Amino acid sequence: MRTTNLFMPTMREVPAEAESDSHKLMLRAGLIRKLASGIYCFLPLGLKAMKKLEDIIREEMDAAGAVELLMSAMIPAEPYKESGRWEVFGPEMFRLKDRNKRDFCMGPTHEEIFTDIVKHEVRSYRALPLMLYQIQTKFRDEIRPRFGVIRSREFVMKDAYSFDRDEAGLDLSYEKMYNAYCKIFERCGLEFVAVDADTGAMGGSGSQEFMVKSEIGENTIAYCDSCGYAANDEKAPCISTGKKSDTAEESLVKLLTPSMRTIEEITSFLSCSPTQVVKTLIYMADDKVIAALVRGDRELNEAKLKNLLGCTMLEMASPEKVYEITSANVGFAGPIGLKELTIVVDNEVSDMKNFVVGANDTDYHYLNVNLHRDFKADITADIRNIALGDVCPLCTAPIALTPGLEIGHIFKLGTKYTKALNCVYVDENGQEIPMVMGSYGIGLNRTIATIIEQSHDENGIIWPIAIAPYQVAVVPANMGDTAQVSLAEEIYIRLKAIGIEVLLDDRNERTGVKFKDTELIGVPVRITVGRKAAEAIVEVKNRKESDAVDMGYEAAIEYCRNLILG
């Protein structure tokens, strides 16, 4: 490709709207442009990188025995209504009606549709296992689109679905996908970690997220350097130290704490540590009210609580409801005297003595509260997020935490969707049995952005060769110099002939401008054809190295061949 034919609008300025390095670079290098909040168009360089990734994914999916098809992006409401997710998705689902007022959505994920197709087309156990995938545009009306294509509202996803006869079959399919995912991310040059994850709203029995450690990650990974354990902090169990406080129980005191609603306010007022305070959080679990108690400095883990209670919906009670339950404003709830609700106490709280809780009386707290003596727990369990100071659940070494960005997610769904949609097969004995299902997703846009997050410098993107839109840039220093131009053309044609994707920077621009663009768009190798063109000597620079090297042009071609074609 000649640069003059390419549509490559690079920018010198750092766009004000961009928050993360990848977002800035994708805009500056002319990979993407924003059309609306969370909705982007991929310009030629961005699309080429996406297509490279698509090809890698397709190869690994095919190698794993998955078969590609393509569902529609617009989907009738019925299958989602059958599975219950028409409601569950809430405002995150883009909905629309056709001219006959029939309900449709723009597919946020396609479990229901794959289940529906398989239900109609597969009857016999002989057709199983079956693994299907698509590379398809998805739509989710994110409440807060961020970081360019990392959290966008329209994005491309590879989603695969496995259908097996039983759990053992699912385990095999899951393992194949796990291995395929590792290969895909390795080929992208990514440093990643597979972490245990909560199955959340998707349902199912097991799940792992493929994460990259990243400052802009919106998840937290809990990991152990000793044994290699890694999990989403929502999923990582908190292991009780078993060390109960041996302090004597002191007398309960009710104290006026005017307007001290938050942990910060009450600890500052009482000059105590948040580890001496217990938060009482009032939740609605489906139709039931529950109170959840965790230490003042801890985060309640809603996923753990939801799994514990086995409810389908869990949300914080409204201030009105809190008042109705506790007879106090928000900030003064506590377990003492609460009636007709379930009190769930975090394991850690059950080891505490003489702690502070709200008094269910606006502007009052209790001091020196003790479990059993002052209130009863209906359930004691692990309901908080893991934190620094906790230990690895496998080897009890100290746990480490890091922000992580999810790029892939694999799920053992079990029979959640196949039962809901009655997707059964007939076994050897003529029995109808629900298929056992898995679901496997990779976000392509965010994988591209993540590669840039992990691989760039102050001058621009540093593409891994496997993803680079162009692998080599040939830069004639002076377009007015015939010797330079004709040698550059020769190298361009020779490299193309051996199957290398080359950009010939034939613009009438200063060499400095061309160099800056080449670095910015991350071309792995730059071959500059300058003053020594007459001697057939060119300058070769690897994007990953700081120094350029002079060599004969045949040697330069050979360098590219070895580096790129292996």
Next chain:
Amino acid sequence: MRTTNLFMPTMREVPAEAESDSHKLMLRAGLIRKLASGIYCFLPLGLKAMKKLEDIIREEMDAAGAVELLMSAMIPAEPYKESGRWEVFGPEMFRLKDRNKRDFCMGPTHEEIFTDIVKHEVRSYRALPLMLYQIQTKFRDEIRPRFGVIRSREFVMKDAYSFDRDEAGLDLSYEKMYNAYCKIFERCGLEFVAVDADTGAMGGSGSQEFMVKSEIGENTIAYCDSCGYAANDEKAPCISTGKKSDTAEESLVKLLTPSMRTIEEITSFLSCSPTQVVKTLIYMADDKVIAALVRGDRELNEAKLKNLLGCTMLEMASPEKVYEITSANVGFAGPIGLKELTIVVDNEVSDMKNFVVGANDTDYHYLNVNLHRDFKADITADIRNIALGDVCPLCTAPIALTPGLEIGHIFKLGTKYTKALNCVYVDENGQEIPMVMGSYGIGLNRTIATIIEQSHDENGIIWPIAIAPYQVAVVPANMGDTAQVSLAEEIYIRLKAIGIEVLLDDRNERTGVKFKDTELIGVPVRITVGRKAAEAIVEVKNRKESDAVDMGYEAAIEYCRNLILG
């Protein structure tokens, strides 16, 4: 690919819902499944054919100097509001709101968005010409989806947009695209014709449709076997024979014609030919009322009428409006005595004598009506569709008509969108000038369906090699016979190694079932490994030929190599 690993749900029965051959075969061969009216999913064999077509299109677009990018499918309303098409598209546009109540649509076509991007990224005349394209899913809420993926509501389109400095540049870009389209459809093995087309709602100065002649075509192509002229019947001009009737004008008669509203009713009542009757059609052209007169057996051509009047909206007047204007019910309108409206008379009518029209009085017609004597024409022009009996506008040989199916469309848009969205470039003199634009579309889904319409027999699809999902099927006749299975495996591996896409039918099915499926899904070459496997002899059958030929397996491999790799 082994058939046991493929998801290929074929059907023996002809699906009741399918109206056209391609629709039936696409369902039966397991290429597509319907998810909702006009919304289809592409199963593996269908998707593979689509990808083949995509690659052909991409190669020809790239060769023509077009650069690929990818807009979003979901598009904010603003650019469409600027161009006026937010209204023009009407209920055909799928509209939705995001969680902030902002208006979006699912892109029906992307002129506005490409114009918007180019407007922001291109300033200088040096960056022009620029040709951009995408292969993208489009959404149109068709009032009557039909023929499977031929007229569907979600479909894949290659749309390209050229941006030039002037009309001469546009002519060049247009010609490049014309040539690329011819190459694409030739590579698909299609018999097609490029016809002059009306520019319709898209605006612009010139346009051609790529059509295939087809029984299920919803357009009519007027063509001339003598000189090669071809046009959409909406566009083809009707040439007046200039032969005026020399009959004497007879006396005007007003006749009671109770309830004779239609041409059929009145001609039957009067025992006359529809060529002796003139229809008077009342239209609203923007805010003006007009009466359009065409011979009783002709179809008014709204495109011609609209272009003639230069109006933006043209629609038939409501029955209430017709009553208000004519003082008569629908069916009795006529030109005599009509006031304060424009009367447009088709050329042909101006050559007629003593014809029948409505009397603007319910249940009455006039007989022996004559132009000039009984009423005046404000405009006389060509406002009807061409028909059998008309002549070629180029060479005056008789014109032929055939139904046609549109598979591609190229437009000279001019400055319609660039002016509306203020997409300008700065020329050599620092002047801001609107870019001159072209737009070029191919419907991929309907191209695939059209290939099947043109190339099938009673047993199934006959894929051209360039589009065939698999080029060769290797069929072991008896999966229990080790010699057959191992020779089949050998051939399978050898063909794959030389780059041929092979399907190994490893199912435990009767040979007859395998043959039927292979024919149905249209594999160009079938190699059957049967009883003569021990002698290394196989049976080769070309899908296009009726007889199979025995040959040595090396010869069979050579046959495939020559046929497929050329």
